[in-house]
Amino acid sequence: MQTELIQEARRQAEICNACRYCEGYCSVFPSLHAERAFSDGDITQLANLCHNCRGCYYACQYTAPHEFDLNLPKALAEVRRESWESFAWPQPLARRFHTHGGAIALALVVGFALLFWAIRVIGSSGGEGFYAVLSHNAMVAIFAPAFLLPLFSLAISLRRYWAEVGGKPIQMSDLIAALKRAGKMQDLAAGHGEGCNFEDEDRFSQGRRHIHHAIMYGFLLCLASTSVATILHYAFGLHAPYGFWSLPKLFGVSGGILLTVGCGAMVLLKQKSDRELGDPSAWGGEIGFVLLLGFVGLSGLVLYTLSSTALMPALLAIHLGSVLTFFLLVPYTKMAHGFYRLAALIRDAQRKRELSVGC
Amino acid sequence: MTTQKEAYDIAVIGGGNAALCAAMTAAEAGARVLILETAPKPYRGGNSRHTRNFRCMHSAPLGPLIEEYSEDEYLEDLLKVTGGKTDEHLARLAIRTSEECLPWMEEHGVRFQPSLSGTLSLARTNAFFMGGGKSLVNAYYRTAAGLGVDVLYEAAVTHLELNGDRIEWVDYTYEGQSHLITPKAVIVASGGFQADTDWLTRAWGEPAKNFLIRGTPYNRGVVLSDLLDQGVDSVGDPTQCHAVAIDGRAPKFDGGIVTRLDCVPFSIVVNKNAERFYDEGEDVWPKRYAIWGRLVAAQPNQVGYVIIDAKSLNLFMPSVFPPLKADTLEELAAMMDLPADKLKATVAEFNEACGDTSGFHPTELDGVTTSGLTPPKTNWARPITEPPFYGYSLRTGVTFTYLGLKVDDTAQCSTANGKIKNLWAAGETMAGSILGQGYLAGFGMTIGTVFGRISGREAAAYAN
Numbered sequence: 001m002q003t004e005l006i007q008e009a010r011r012q013a014e015i016c017n018a019c020r021y022c023e024g025y026c027s028v029f030p031s032l033h034a035e036r037a038f039s040d041g042d043i044t045q046l047a048n049l050c051h052n053c054r055g056c057y058y059a060c061q062y063t064a065p066h067e068f069d070l071n072l073p074k075a076l077a078e079v080r081r082e083s084w085e086s087f088a089w090p091q092p093l094a095r096r097f098h099t100h101g102g103a104i105a106l107a108l109v110v111g112f113a114l115l116f117w118a119i120r121v122i123g124s125s126g127g128e129g130f131y132a133v134l135s136h137n138a139m140v141a142i143f144a145p146a147f148l149l150p151l152f153s154l155a156i157s158l159r160r161y162w163a164e165v166g167g168k169p170i171q172m173s174d175l176i177a178a179l180k181r182a183g184k185m186q187d188l189a190a191g192h193g194e195g196c197n198f199e200d201e202d203r204f205s206q207g208r209r210h211i212h213h214a215i216m217y218g219f220l221l222c223l224a225s226t227s228v229a230t231i232l233h234y235a236f237g238l239h240a241p242y243g244f245w246s247l248p249k250l251f252g253v254s255g256g257i258l259l260t261v262g263c264g265a266m267v268l269l270k271q272k273s274d275r276e277l278g279d280p281s282a283w284g285g286e287i288g289f290v291l292l293l294g295f296v297g298l299s300g301l302v303l304y305t306l307s308s309t310a311l312m313p314a315l316l317a318i319h320l321g322s323v324l325t326f327f328l329l330v331p332y333t334k335m336a337h338g339f340y341r342l343a344a345l346i347r348d349a350q351r352k353r354e355l356s357v358g359c
Numbered sequence: 360m361t362t363q364k365e366a367y368d369i370a371v372i373g374g375g376n377a378a379l380c381a382a383m384t385a386a387e388a389g390a391r392v393l394i395l396e397t398a399p400k401p402y403r404g405g406n407s408r409h410t411r412n413f414r415c416m417h418s419a420p421l422g423p424l425i426e427e428y429s430e431d432e433y434l435e436d437l438l439k440v441t442g443g444k445t446d447e448h449l450a451r452l453a454i455r456t457s458e459e460c461l462p463w464m465e466e467h468g469v470r471f472q473p474s475l476s477g478t479l480s481l482a483r484t485n486a487f488f489m490g491g492g493k494s495l496v497n498a499y500y501r502t503a504a505g506l507g508v509d510v511l512y513e514a515a516v517t518h519l520e521l522n523g524d525r526i527e528w529v530d531y532t533y534e535g536q537s538h539l540i541t542p543k544a545v546i547v548a549s550g551g552f553q554a555d556t557d558w559l560t561r562a563w564g565e566p567a568k569n570f571l572i573r574g575t576p577y578n579r580g581v582v583l584s585d586l587l588d589q590g591v592d593s594v595g596d597p598t599q600c601h602a603v604a605i606d607g608r609a610p611k612f613d614g615g616i617v618t619r620l621d622c623v624p625f626s627i628v629v630n631k632n633a634e635r636f637y638d639e640g641e642d643v644w645p646k647r648y649a650i651w652g653r654l655v656a657a658q659p660n661q662v663g664y665v666i667i668d669a670k671s672l673n674l675f676m677p678s679v680f681p682p683l684k685a686d687t688l689e690e691l692a693a694m695m696d697l698p699a700d701k702l703k704a705t706v707a708e709f710n711e712a713c714g715d716t717s718g719f720h721p722t723e724l725d726g727v728t729t730s731g732l733t734p735p736k737t738n739w740a741r742p743i744t745e746p747p748f749y750g751y752s753l754r755t756g757v758t759f760t761y762l763g764l765k766v767d768d769t770a771q772c773s774t775a776n777g778k779i780k781n782l783w784a785a786g787e788t789m790a791g792s793i794l795g796q797g798y799l800a801g802f803g804m805t806i807g808t809v810f811g812r813i814s815g816r817e818a819a820a821y822a823n
Contacts, residue, residue, distance in 0.1 A: 014681070018616075036673060059497070065402075067610055
């Protein structure tokens with residue numbers, strides 16, 4: 001970890017700890033106020049609890065030009081990204097994509113190329129629909145590792161995170177508490193539930209929270225679509241293509257729409273925000289990632305719409321190429337934040353539980 | 360010199376809580392309002408930026424407030440801190456009106472939160488702003504903008520022309536040019552004069568040069584002095600200010616809440632000659648920090664040094680700057696530029712005077728006292744023996760000044776010849792009418808909100 005980033009965040013946290021005005025905004029402050037001194041692990045945990053809602057920045061009487069020069073959302077955003085990079089495995093991949101949108105674009109082109117190549121070389125063994133272009137076995141051979149390898153990598157990273165922040169064995173109640181907070185994106189709502197200060201300085205708005213909801217639930221629906229299809233295929237012998245009123249299609253289409261619209265709206269919203277209240281060096285990587293995710297959704301919808309046309313094979317390669325790239329980059333892009341956030345919320349639920357037991 | 364292009368009914372001078380309450384109220388009554396705020400936008404809001412709560416009467420649970428807080432109990436709390444130096448009629452008006460203010464504040468964008476950690480004693484009496492005073496100020500500026508109130512930042516009012524019983528015009532500078540406007544009515548809500556060190560020094564004496572100002576550097580009392588020079592009635596002791604003991608490393612201005620130090624009751628405090636000068640354990644800190652502002656002001660160089668040992672480090676709220684830390688008293692003395700032998704002797708003498716410490720209780724008056732020591736330490740007296748030793752410096756931090764404009768219960772100003780028809784005052788600049796001395800947490804915001812709204816209402820009625 002870069003000690004200067006941690007040290008700057010620590011300096012700011014110590015000022016916050018003497019003030020405490022922001023206690024009601026989010027999970028960060030009650031957690032911060034529970035400590036007198038901040039270890040590197042404490043700062044890492046606070047950084048991953050912070051959802052960058054910016055409420056504390058606009059409420060702060062110590063922001064520049066004040067000599068204390070507080071900008072906690074930025075300090076924590078920088079530590080957060082640095083923590084993801086330093087926990088990532090394997091390390092050679094860790095520091096490419098968070099800060100470089102161009103690297104994500106390049107990876108996408110490689111993804112396209114791989115799929116076109118696979119279709120050309122492997123092709124079909126006589127299936128229906130998409131399987132007429134690339135066989136089911138070939139898809140599984142490509143995507144099973146592309147799905148499992150990133151999960152394996154993330155598991156290593158999260159173990160490192162858990163050790164760094166002093167996590168304890170997880171109880172079901174910790175997990176439920178964390179999932180509830182994450183499910184509602186409560187930390188993007190401020191303590192009064194009116195949202196964050198993102199697109200128009202200190203105006204509270206639900207814009208970012210609702211857009212994030214669209215992306216998150218859209219993504220989960222797409223994932224559900226694939227999962228249900230896998231179950232139908234192996235457990236029930238029901239093979240694709242599925243009709244519109246099937247679960248895979250209903251999940252997939254609604255998820256794809258939410259994902260596409262959500263990602264488009266997020267890119268527009270980010271343009272209005274003040275970059276200096278986030279991690280400015282990660283700007284390109286974040287936008288690149290949101291565009292990639294949105295492209296996954298959009299290409300899926302286009303593929304679905306034009307699946308009976310001559311464009312289908314090319315569209316299939318493009319969609320699957322983007323999915324491949326997306327999955328492989330999960331541990332090294334902004335996508336990792338969801339896993340770390342959840343880990344941080346679980347750790348925070350543990351802290352609160354320990355506190356209430358202690359009383 | 361340029362004259363106004365737009366005709367405003369009301370000019371509000373100042374940009375803090377009272378000014379904003381006045382401006383919003385007047386705009387809602389249909390007046391065209393201009394706020395002249397001398398600070399740049401990032402520093403707008405005067406001392407309201409640094410506030411965190413609003414003391415509010417309530418006959419039943421109200422918003423974040425629990426139980427009840429009656430008018431009489433509120434007044435009693437006020438009389439305790441002012442020693443009776445208050446205008447009871449105005450005080451009761453402020454107290455009584457505070458109850459209707461809380462929902463009004465919410466309607467105008469203020470959000471409250473449960474009492475902050477370390478402030479549970481105020482959960483019944485004080486409503487805390489979510490995010491503190493700056494978020495209140497932000498919300499009010501947004502609401503005011505929505506009501507059509509115009510705001511000029513870095514607009515420094517230099518003069519109000521008083522002619523008989525009315526203000527004829529307002530002079531101010533903006534973007535390097537002098538301007539003159541002729542609003543129908545003027546509301547002064549521009550605070551005290553504590554940021555004008557020369558004025559403070561004239562009032563208090565030379566030591567004031569070493570005082571720190573806890574709040575905004577923009578409360579220089581320019582308009583207050585201009586009006587007093589023209590014979591507008593004043594109130595409050597011109598030589599006094601409210602001052603507390605704060606971390607000696609705090610910035611000269613705008614250090615705000617974080618520079619407070621809560622460790623004095625668990626310490627001994629010495630002056631630069633390493634001599635103790637007052638009972639550090641006289642009472643719980645919230646009741647004593649104002650006294651210590653004056654005590655430190657009376658010491659050489661207006662500075663005090665707090666000495667604690669390892670066992671007391673975690674008994675108080677964390678400080679914004681870490682304490683000085685040393686393994687021996689000699690080293691600590693060297694770091695603080697104190698005579699080491701004398702400090703050791705003072706600590707030894709104190710330690711010998713400590714008795715049975717088994718009844719030590721950090722949050723209540725525990726009667727753990729010294730014996731045969733002058734001055735004594737009458738609570739929390741535990742010997743300073745466990746290294747590492749920690750040290751803080753203490754300086755006098757000025758919160759506000761008491762001298763202000765005298766107003767009646769419609770917030771209207773006057774001269775010896777009677778009321779000034781179109782001049783009202785609200786907030787710190789008239790608080791001396793009610794707070795003759797001392798301070799009651801959250802009461803400044805009460806005065807600002809109540810009299811801000813009254814002055815806005817009255818000025819709008821006059822302008823219409």
